[in-house]
Structure formats: structure tokens, C-alpha cells
Amino acid sequence: MNLTLKIWRQKNASDKGSMVDYKVNDISPDMSFLEMLDVLNEQLINKDEEPVAFDHDCREGICGMCSLYINGEAHGPDRGVTTCQLHMRMFKDGDTITIEPFRATAFPVIKDLIVDRTSFDRIQHAGGFISVNTSGNTIDANTIPINKHDADTAFDSATCIGCGACVASCKNSSAMLFVGAKVSQFALLPQGQIEATDRVLNMVKQMDEEGFGNCTNTGACEVECPKGISLENIARMNREYLKASLKG
Amino acid sequence: MALDSKTPKGPIKDKWTDYKNHIDLVNPANKRNIDVIIVGTGLAGGSAAATLAELGYNVKAFCFQDSPRRAHSIAAQGGINAAKNYQGDGDSTYRLFYDTVKGGDYRSREANVYRLAEVSANIIDQCVAQGVPFAREYGGLLDNRSFGGVLVSRTFYAAGQTGQQLLLGAYSAMNRQIGRGKIKMYNRHEMLDIVKVDGKARGIITRNLITGEIERHSAHAVVLGTGGYGNVFFLSTNAMGSNVTAAWKAHKRGAYFANPCYTQIHPTCIPVSGDHQSKLTLMSESLRNDGRIWVPKHMKDVEAIKSGTLKPKELAEEDRDYYLERRYPAFGNLVPRDVASRAAKERCDAGFGVNATGEAVFLDFASAIQRYGKETAHVKGLDENDAVLVKKLGQEVIKNKYGNLFQMYEKIVDQDPYNTPMMIYPAVHYTMGGVWVDYNLMTTVPGLYCIGEANFSDHGANRLGASALMQGLADGYFVLPYTIGDYLSDDIRTGPISTDTKEFAEVEAEVRKNIDHLINNNGSHSVDYFHKKLGKIMWNKVGMSRNVKGLTEAISEIKELRNQFWKDVKVPGTNEEYNEELAKAGRVADFLELGELFAKDALNREESCGGHFREDAVELDGEQKGEAKRDDENFAYVSAWEYKGEPSDAVLHKEQLEFKDIELKQRSYK
Numbered sequence: 034m035n036l037t038l039k040i041w042r043q044k045n046a047s048d049k050g051s052m053v054d055y056k057v058n059d060i061s062p063d064m065s066f067l068e069m070l071d072v073l074n075e076q077l078i079n080k081d082e083e084p085v086a087f088d089h090d091c092r093e094g095i096c097g098m099c100s101l102y103i104n105g106e107a108h109g110p111d112r113g114v115t116t117c118q119l120h121m122r123m124f125k126d127g128d129t130i131t132i133e134p135f136r137a138t139a140f141p142v143i144k145d146l147i148v149d150r151t152s153f154d155r156i157q158h159a160g161g162f163i164s165v166n167t168s169g170n171t172i173d174a175n176t177i178p179i180n181k182h183d184a185d186t187a188f189d190s191a192t193c194i195g196c197g198a199c200v201a202s203c204k205n206s207s208a209m210l211f212v213g214a215k216v217s218q219f220a221l222l223p224q225g226q227i228e229a230t231d232r233v234l235n236m237v238k239q240m241d242e243e244g245f246g247n248c249t250n251t252g253a254c255e256v257e258c259p260k261g262i263s264l265e266n267i268a269r270m271n272r273e274y275l276k277a278s279l280k281g
Numbered sequence: 282m283a284l285d286s287k288t289p290k291g292p293i294k295d296k297w298t299d300y301k302n303h304i305d306l307v308n309p310a311n312k313r314n315i316d317v318i319i320v321g322t323g324l325a326g327g328s329a330a331a332t333l334a335e336l337g338y339n340v341k342a343f344c345f346q347d348s349p350r351r352a353h354s355i356a357a358q359g360g361i362n363a364a365k366n367y368q369g370d371g372d373s374t375y376r377l378f379y380d381t382v383k384g385g386d387y388r389s390r391e392a393n394v395y396r397l398a399e400v401s402a403n404i405i406d407q408c409v410a411q412g413v414p415f416a417r418e419y420g421g422l423l424d425n426r427s428f429g430g431v432l433v434s435r436t437f438y439a440a441g442q443t444g445q446q447l448l449l450g451a452y453s454a455m456n457r458q459i460g461r462g463k464i465k466m467y468n469r470h471e472m473l474d475i476v477k478v479d480g481k482a483r484g485i486i487t488r489n490l491i492t493g494e495i496e497r498h499s500a501h502a503v504v505l506g507t508g509g510y511g512n513v514f515f516l517s518t519n520a521m522g523s524n525v526t527a528a529w530k531a532h533k534r535g536a537y538f539a540n541p542c543y544t545q546i547h548p549t550c551i552p553v554s555g556d557h558q559s560k561l562t563l564m565s566e567s568l569r570n571d572g573r574i575w576v577p578k579h580m581k582d583v584e585a586i587k588s589g590t591l592k593p594k595e596l597a598e599e600d601r602d603y604y605l606e607r608r609y610p611a612f613g614n615l616v617p618r619d620v621a622s623r624a625a626k627e628r629c630d631a632g633f634g635v636n637a638t639g640e641a642v643f644l645d646f647a648s649a650i651q652r653y654g655k656e657t658a659h660v661k662g663l664d665e666n667d668a669v670l671v672k673k674l675g676q677e678v679i680k681n682k683y684g685n686l687f688q689m690y691e692k693i694v695d696q697d698p699y700n701t702p703m704m705i706y707p708a709v710h711y712t713m714g715g716v717w718v719d720y721n722l723m724t725t726v727p728g729l730y731c732i733g734e735a736n737f738s739d740h741g742a743n744r745l746g747a748s749a750l751m752q753g754l755a756d757g758y759f760v761l762p763y764t765i766g767d768y769l770s771d772d773i774r775t776g777p778i779s780t781d782t783k784e785f786a787e788v789e790a791e792v793r794k795n796i797d798h799l800i801n802n803n804g805s806h807s808v809d810y811f812h813k814k815l816g817k818i819m820w821n822k823v824g825m826s827r828n829v830k831g832l833t834e835a836i837s838e839i840k841e842l843r844n845q846f847w848k849d850v851k852v853p854g855t856n857e858e859y860n861e862e863l864a865k866a867g868r869v870a871d872f873l874e875l876g877e878l879f880a881k882d883a884l885n886r887e888e889s890c891g892g893h894f895r896e897d898a899v900e901l902d903g904e905q906k907g908e909a910k911r912d913d914e915n916f917a918y919v920s921a922w923e924y925k926g927e928p929s930d931a932v933l934h935k936e937q938l939e940f941k942d943i944e945l946k947q948r949s950y951k
Contacts, residue, residue: 063695224411
């Protein structure tokens with residue numbers, strides 16, 4: 034396949050940035066999207082041009098490092114995959130592909146397609162944990178039975194990879210799906226009950242301070258989430274938040 | 282320097298308890314005056330950072346990713362072992378210890394492995410208390426499954442994402458301490474060297490990957506939890522950024538490197554599809570519970586399948602060679618990883634590989650689908666002879682068990698594994714070798730510790746499934762916090778370590794010199810060009826099957842490639858910016874040195890053990906003909922290499938392994 038790429042180039046955080054066109058030829062449909070970008074970068078290096086910077090690491094869809102807004106969609110046109118799992122067979126010979134970074138006030142661009150997602154970390158610092166010391170002297174694991182449905186639902190929430198596709202896809206740049214997933218995981222487990230009030234209040238406060246927007250129930254986040262994190266997580270977080278606010 | 286493992290005296294079951302009762306402790310007020318640097322935030326580094334901060338030390342943690350949550354532990358699929366004996370199937374600390382030593386082909390240190398088995402149960406308690414959502418049964422209690430090489434069900438899991446859930450647990454424990462200000466987290470920072478003061482590790486030099494700034498960081502002790510070096514093969518199941526740099530720099534500053542040739546080649550990975558390939562994807566070992574591995578019996582069928590004129594599922598049962606079941610009737614498809622990998626290579630080398638490259642075998646779920654389908658039909662009182670119904674029911678069962686893996690396969694290969702067998706081939710997955718450590722997990726440099734996959738201690742020459750996660754968390758949560766305290770008790774009066782000293786200045790100058798060389802080299806080939814070449818040499822000559830000729834060639838070829846690299850590598854851009862090519866160049870430079878030592882170690886070890894298979898060390902006759910032959914008389918030792926300038930000058934030190942609690946036997950899976 035021969036393709037035209039329109040890629041966002043931005044030298045650093047203070048640079049204005051612009052779209053630049055590139056051509057890549059002989060792309061195999063079996064390549065992953067990032068392998069296609071590897072080909073482009075090898076080509077640029079050999080021509081003494083600067084390669085395109087993009088985040089990536091595990092390349093098997095679990096670390097959450099890769100991002101990219103491809104043809105107007107977070108992680109591109111396929112469903113239930115991250116960019117590293119997107120394959121070139123989803124495109125046709127002669128296609129023009131637009132590649133941009135995840136855009137949000139709370140995700141400033143570092144360079145080219147790389148954004149700073151440490152705002153996600155700071156939300157987790159505010160309450161994304163259970164305050165138990167790692168001494169190993171806790172009670173035996175099986176003294177806390179948890180019904181399978183709750184355990185499985187908590188697991189589903191916990192599979193969020195923190196990539197930020199939800200924020201990038203949301204017209205309000207809301208992080209409610211990301212935060213809701215963590216709040217839900219702990220809200221569904223007995224271990225999480227003790228700190229439930231503080232957790233949701235602190236995490237939501239931090240989320241607001243980071244400059245993420247609010248949820249207006251459009252549901253784009255759920256559609257674009259590579260891990261299928263459900264909107265129910267947002268509803269559950271809202272219930273938790275209301276409960277916590279009433280408790281004061 | 283003579284190697285002293287510092288293993289405590291006394292019966293194996295009392296060693297760790299006695300040790301803990303007699304070490305020096307640091308009181309809470311003094312802990313506040315002590316700094317610890319932790320490099321790497323995977324299961325080992327992350328859990329160590331959280332625990333040490335909780336104890337009161339000032340922790341500085343470093344990772345090259347944009348968040349500690351992305352460390353490659355996150356990609357572990359299958360599960361974590363623990364001797365809980367919840368199933369009442371006869372498990373115990375001793376059995377987990379025994380299985381691990383035997384699975385490692387008797388090349389690990391008994392006392393370390395026993396301690397690992399001993400603390401394993403605590404890990405599960407700890408993780409559940411942290412809110413890790415393990416799989417549960419309908420009664421609400423924890424579920425277990427079985428893994429290769431053992432006779433009990435002791436593996437705890439969270440679907441096919443156990444590593445992710447455990448890492449997020451450790452990450453949450455870190456977050457709590459970051460929030461309290463007890464951990465200072467440095468994301469997107471790469472450690473580029475170790476600084477020693479008066480012989481002790483007292484700091485590191487890092488590069489800020491966003492700004493290129495070279496920074497000095499000091500502490501009273503330094504801990505490396507930086508993972509394995511599988512990427513020396515270029516293609517592996519490791520993440521793209523996984524590297525040996527931290528461990529290798531430690532080696533160059535005096536830490537011995539142990540058993541570099543012990544590498545685990547995992548039998549079930551998705552085959553290479555072309556030269557563009559950047560990494561390989563694992564299909565969990567758990568699939569071998571239900572999948573049957575085969576290639577065609579006759580060459581004409583191989584040709585027909587390759588050319589597309591014959592569909593694999595159409596080939597008659599009697600024309601298939603289920604070679605694992607044929608060669609190893611007792612264990613069949615569930616032989617350990619090293620054995621399964623070599624058997625696949627043997628068939629493909631003989632020309633029976635089933636894809637275009639000739640490097641793939643089938644992993645077939647058709648009979649499992651039939652079996653489960655009939656069973657479900659029977660339970661539901663439906664017609665067991667309705668082929669369409671049975672297939673549908675069977676596929677549903679398989680989907681529940683392995684759905685996420687099947688989806689991954691389909692996305693990568695573009696074939697539906699419910700209807701046609703998967704194609705798989707072995708790939709580099711884990712490195713058992715690593716930085717030599719004593720019982721305290723301290724390297725041969727005082728004050729420098731190494732934990733998790735980065736050290737060598739627990740898995741011998743072959744790691745059992747679901748044991749990597751166990752070791753990472755055991756080291757970080759439960760072992761290091763004790764052993765490092767014993768060392769730091771001498772430092773309560775030391776006070777802060779200054780970075781404004783000649784020791785820091787000298788190391789920083791070396792780091793800068795290296796970077797300047799790479800940036801100003803203006804060569805003609807990219808970093809990947811050299812990395813791919815190194816990978817080819819490693820895979821062809823230091824891979825699954827090794828011989829004297831190949832290893833000798835590899836040593837000189839790697840040396841030559843390294844010289845070329847320094848002369849001819851091209852790194853665009855500058856140091857003072859985000860520059861991934863520069864970061865890669867530094868990592869590949871270290872792989873080019875490690876690769877040579879790796880081959881040298883493999884050449885030295887004239888026996889076959891675990892993942893290390895020497896063609897000149899095989900059983901010549903009897904029932905085990907052609908199988909790996911260990912040589913306990915001459916090679917029951919750890920090879921610990923001391924750096925002396927060039928990898929070829931490295932000096933071998935031997936730690937003799939003593940087996941007092943387990944009898945050495947040949948592993949047989951026939």
C-alpha cells in the first residue's frame with residue numbers, strides 16, 4: 034500500500050505546531066500502525082530529517098502508553114484496540130491518514146504526538162488506593178468472601194489502562210470514565226468501603242483542578258475506549274459522589 | 282573477590298525467620314534521615330518503593346515511561362503462584378520450593394527459593410487487602426488454576442491480565458506514598474550510570490527524557506528493579522523500551538553479572554510475519570491446557586497448506602503429527618516451556634513449518650471445542666450428535682476461558698482461531714540470568730541492590746509459569762525491606778549525601794561524553810539497523826540451540842558489530858530535547874556489550890540445562906536419547922562475571938550450588 038500521512042509536528046511545548054504531509058510506500062497490511070510509523074521514521078532518519086515522536090511501549094495493548102488521534106478517532110478506526118494493535122489492513126491503498134496527538138487542556142503536548150498525561154497520575158495520588166500497609170500481616174485472603182458478580186464487575190472497571198482515549202474523544206475533555214473506573218473498582222469491593230467517602234471527594238476535586246471538563250452523557254468515551262470500560266462507571270461514581278456529599 | 286552468598290546457617294525452613302530475628306533495625310526517627318533510590322517501577326521496584334516509603338525512608342523512584350503504571354510487568358497474562366493450599370490438593374511451602382528448584386533445572390540457590398515460597402502466601406493476602414480483583418468462585422472465595430510443570434492448582438489469576446492487576450495494586454500503594462510526599466516520583470527519566478563513593482553505591486546519573494537534562498541524584502542505597510534483557514534479541518515479547526542499561530552500568534561499576542545465557546524462549550507466541558516486525562506477542566501458556574500442537578506428517582501436505590490449496594482443518598487426523606504427544610506421552614502438550622520450544626524448532630528445522638517463513642506450528646482447539654461442546658450439551662440435556670450445536674456450545678466455553686487472547690490473535694493475524702488452528706512459534710520472553718545478588722539481594726557493590734527479573738537468583742536455568750510475578754512482589758514487598766534495613770542501620774549518622782563531589786562530577790562527565798559521541802557521530806545507519814543485526818546474530822547463534830562453532834562466531838560478529846556501531850551509528854537531533862533515537866542508541870550500545878558476554882557464558886557452560894541447550898550435551902542413547910543432558914559434576918555453579926574492560930576480558934567467578942534439601946535428578950517428561 035502507498036499512503037499519504039498528515040502528521041502533527043510540534044517541536045516542544047511552546048512551539049505552535051502544524052500539520053506536515055509525508056508519503057510512505059510498500060506498506061504491508063500485516064503491519065501494525067506503529068510499525069508503519071517505524072517505517073516512516075527510518076525513512077526520515079535516512080534523509081537526515083527529524084523522526085516523528087510518539088509514545089509507545091508494550092505494543093500489545095495493555096500498557097496504555099500509545100495514544101494518537103487517527104482520522105478523528107482515538108486509537109483509530111478499529112474497535113476495542115489501542116493504536117499499537119491497529120493493523121494497516123484497516124486502510125486502503127492510496128488513503129490519506131490524519132494523525133494528531135490526544136487533545137485536551139489537561140494533556141499538554143510535549144513534542145509532536147506525545148502528550149503529558151501526568152494529570153491522570155495526580156488524580157490517582159489523591160485517592161486511587163486503599164490505605165493498607167504492605168507489611169504482609171493482613172488477614173488471610175479468603176476471610177473476605179466477595180460475590181463473584183461484584184468481583185467480576187470490579188475487575189472490569191480495573192482493566193482501564195489509563196491511556197486517555199476517553200478524554201481525547203470527549204467534546205468536554207472529561208475524565209469521568211477514567212476516574213469513575215477507579216472509584217467503581219473500590220466501591221464494588223468491601224475493602225474499599227472504609228475510605229469510600231474521602232476517596233470519591235478527593236479524586237473528583239483533583240480531576241476538576243486538573244482542568245478536565247464535565248460529563249454531558251454523550252457516550253463517546255465508551256465507544257472509543259479500547260478496553261470497553263462502560264458508562265455505568267460514571268453513573269456509579271455520581272452515586273458515590275452524591276452519597277459522600279450528603280455525608281459531608 | 283570471593284563470592285559469599287551470605288546464606289544464613291541452620292535448617293532451610295528456619296533460615297528466614299532466624300535471619301529476621303537477628304538483623305539490625307533502623308528506628309523510625311532515623312529512617313526519616315535516610316534516602317533510597319529505586320530505579321524501575323514494575324512489580325519489584327514499585328512494591329519496594331511503596332513499602333520502603335511506608336516504613337519511613339525517603340524514596341526517590343525513577344521510570345523511563347510516562348507513568349509507573351506502564352512498567353512491563355503490566356503485560357503478564359497468566360497468574361501468580363502462592364502456596365496457599367486453598368484447593369486442599371497437597372500444596373505446601375516445601376512443594377512450591379521443590380517445583381521451582383526442579384523446574385529451574387537445579388541451577389538456583391536453594392535458600393532464596395525457599396524464602397520465596399515461604400512469603401508467597403502473604404502476597405495474596407496483601408493484594409486482596411489492596412483491592413486487587415482476583416478471579417473468584419461462586420461462593421465468593423478465590424479461584425485457582427494450574428500451570429505447566431506442577432501437580433497442584435496454586436495459580437491465582439485475574440482473567441488474562443494478572444500482571445496488570447498486580448501492578449496497578451503496587452502502583453496504588455505507591456500513589457498513596459506519593460500523595461504523602463514520601464516517594465518523589467521521576468517519570469520519563471532514564472538511569473545512565475551509578476555513582477560510588479568510598480566503594481559504596483551512593484547515587485545515580487539520569488537523563489530527563491523530555492528536556493535532555495543530565496541530573497545527579499544521591500541516596501544512601503540504590504535499588505535496581507529494571508527487568509530483563511530479552512530485547513538483546515531485538516524481537517521478543519518485552520516492551521519496546523525494556524533494556525539492560527541500568528543493570529549493565531551496574532555491572533561496569535563492579536556488580537557481577539550472573540548466568541547471562543539463561544533465557545526463556547516461550548513456545549506459544551504469534552510467529553514473525555515479516556521484516557517490519559517490531560515485537561512479538563505472547564499467547565498465554567494456559568492455552569496449552571486445551572490446545573493440541575501439531576504439524577503435518579507428510580511434506581506434500583505442508584506444501585499444500587503453505588500454498589493455500591489445503592486448509593489445515595481439512596487434513597485428516599492420521600496425517601497429522603502431534604509431535605509433543607508423540608515424544609512426551611506423559612506430559613504431552615503440557616511439557617515445560619524449554620522442552621516445547623525446542624520440539625517446535627526441531628520440526629520446523631526439518632521443513633515441516635506451516636507458514637510462508639517455515640517457522641510456525643499449529644495450536645489447535647478443535648478437539649477441545651468438541652469435548653466442551655458435548656459436555657455442555659449433555660449437561661443441558663441437548664442433542665450431543667448435533668454437530669453445529671456442539672461446535673457452537675464448545676466455542677462459547679473456549680471464549681469464556683481465553684476470549685481476550687483469541688481476540689488479540691485475530692487482530693494481529695487476521696484469522697479466526699475458533700475456526701482454524703492458531704499458528705505459533707517460540708519467542709524470547711524472559712531472562713533468568715541477571716545481576717548477581719547475595720541472600721540480602723545486594724550485588725557485589727555495597728549498597729547496590731537488585732530485585733525482580735533484573736537479578737538472577739530464583740529461577741535457575743528455567744522459570745516456571747506464574748513465578749515471575751511472585752518473585753517481583755516477594756522481593757519488593759517482603760524481602761528487600763528487611764535486608765536493606767540491616768545495611769542502612771550503619772548509615773544513621775551519615776547525613777545527606779552531597780552530589781557536589783568529584784565522584785558525581787566524574788561519572789556525569791563520562792555520561793556526557795558518551796552522549797556527545799552518539800549525537801555528533803553522523804554515521805550512516807540508524808540505531809534500529811544495528812539492533813536488528815544484533816538480534817539476528819543472537820537468534821541464529823545464541824538462541825534455542827547452541828554449539829561451539831556458532832557461539833565462537835557470534836562472539837566475534839558481535840564485537841565487530843559493536844565497533845561498527847560506534848563508528849557508524851546515526852542519531853538525529855540534539856541532547857537538549859525529547860530524542861527517542863538518542864535514548865535507543867544508549868540502550869543498544871549496552872546490548873552490544875551484553876550480547877557478547879551472553880555468548881561467552883553460553884560457550885563456557887558445556888552442558889544443557891533449562892533454557893540453555895548445547896547440541897554437544899545431549900543424551901546419546903536410552904529412553905532420553907536426544908534430550909538435554911545436564912552435567913552436575915562440572916557445572917552445578919552460578920557463573921558470575923566480573924567486568925574488566927571488554928566483555929571478552931570478563932573474569933568468571935563461580936558460586937558453587939549446594940543441594941541439601943533436594944536431590945538432583947534428571948528432569949523427565951517422557
